Amino acid sequence: MAPEKPTESKGILQTNELYKYILETNVYPREPEPLKEIRSLTAPHPWAVMGTSPDAGQMIELLLKLVGVKKAIEIGVFTGYSLLLTALTIPDDGKIVAIDVDREAYEIGRPVMVKAKVEHKIDFIESEALPILDKMLENPDNEGSFDFVFVDADKINYINYHERVMKLVKVNGIVVYDNTLWFGTVAQPEASVIDDLKEGRVSTIKFNKSLAADPRIEISMVPLGDGLTICRRVY
Numbered sequence: 160m161a162p163e164k165p166t167e168s169k170g171i172l173q174t175n176e177l178y179k180y181i182l183e184t185n186v187y188p189r190e191p192e193p194l195k196e197i198r199s200l201t202a203p204h205p206w207a208v209m210g211t212s213p214d215a216g217q218m219i220e221l222l223l224k225l226v227g228v229k230k231a232i233e234i235g236v237f238t239g240y241s242l243l244l245t246a247l248t249i250p251d252d253g254k255i256v257a258i259d260v261d262r263e264a265y266e267i268g269r270p271v272m273v274k275a276k277v278e279h280k281i282d283f284i285e286s287e288a289l290p291i292l293d294k295m296l297e298n299p300d301n302e303g304s305f306d307f308v309f310v311d312a313d314k315i316n317y318i319n320y321h322e323r324v325m326k327l328v329k330v331n332g333i334v335v336y337d338n339t340l341w342f343g344t345v346a347q348p349e350a351s352v353i354d355d356l357k358e359g360r361v362s363t364i365k366f367n368k369s370l371a372a373d374p375r376i377e378i379s380m381v382p383l384g385d386g387l388t389i390c391r392r393v394y
């Protein structure tokens with residue numbers, strides 16, 4: 160049986176009704192209007208499923224506030240749900256470096272960021288993420304200077320992003336990786352996984368193992384959306 164995609168479906172919860180219950184009681188009533196607007200602008204996009212789910216977004220918002228994030232990096236922007244969420248949450252003099260190869264998708268959400276008066280906090284860079292992270296590391300001022308990093312891009316590069324991100328985030332800073340359950344396939348035998356998900360399954364399993372063995376971080380894997388792994392840089 161093909162795995163269900165997580166948006167508007169139950170993810171790893173027991174039922175879709177339970178997921179609907181969580182959204183309707185806890186999430187939608189508190190979701191800021193500009194985020195609702197980005198969701199509806201994104202809905203017709205053929206890859207709308209990639210947008211951060213609002214329940215995962217709520218958890219990220221809580222983390223941003225708990226840590227008091229001022230400087231952030233986002234790898235994987237798409238139409239900008241998580242980017243706008245971050246921009247709305249950090250203070251007016253906060254900054255987010257947001258990297259994505261796809262400017263067209265970003266342009267779908269950008270008018271909402273302008274209307275919400277948060278665009279001045281955003282530095283969108285249209286590029287592959289790895290060379291940008293390497294370039295950022297050439298400037299010693301960037302080392303250990305970021306409070307928060309959200310990684311939600313090509314899963315096969317998560318291992319490569321992690322090494323760079325560990326140098327950019329400060330001690331006690333937070334890094335969140337999305338899709339660390341990869342549609343539940345990380346716990347399924349390869350033979351039962353559809354071809355489209357096989358490559359992501361292998362890289363996600365390898366990545367999860369490497370995080371679990373990394374002494375520089377404390378971690379918690381949260382079964383929200385498609386799985387979020389929250390890491391705190393310890394040293």
Ligand SMILES: C[S@@+](CC[C@H](N)C(=O)[O-])C[C@H]1O[C@@H](n2cnc3c(N)ncnc32)[C@H](O)[C@@H]1O
Binds near residue numbers: 210234237240289312
């Ligand atoms: C899952 S979507 C991001 C969703 C986004 N965080 C949101 O809340 O809507 C993944 C994004 O990663 C981007 N991407 C994929 N490979 C990339 C790479 N090597 N460098 C930069 N961006 C990449 C894609 O263009 C896509 O927009």
Ligand SMILES: O=c1cc(-c2ccc(O)cc2)oc2c(O)c(O)ccc12
Binds near residue numbers: 210312384
């Ligand atoms: O269905 C997807 C696909 C992706 C994805 C695939 C390949 C890339 O290079 C980047 C992203 O990401 C997703 C995602 O982050 C999500 O939360 C749900 C679905 C998908």
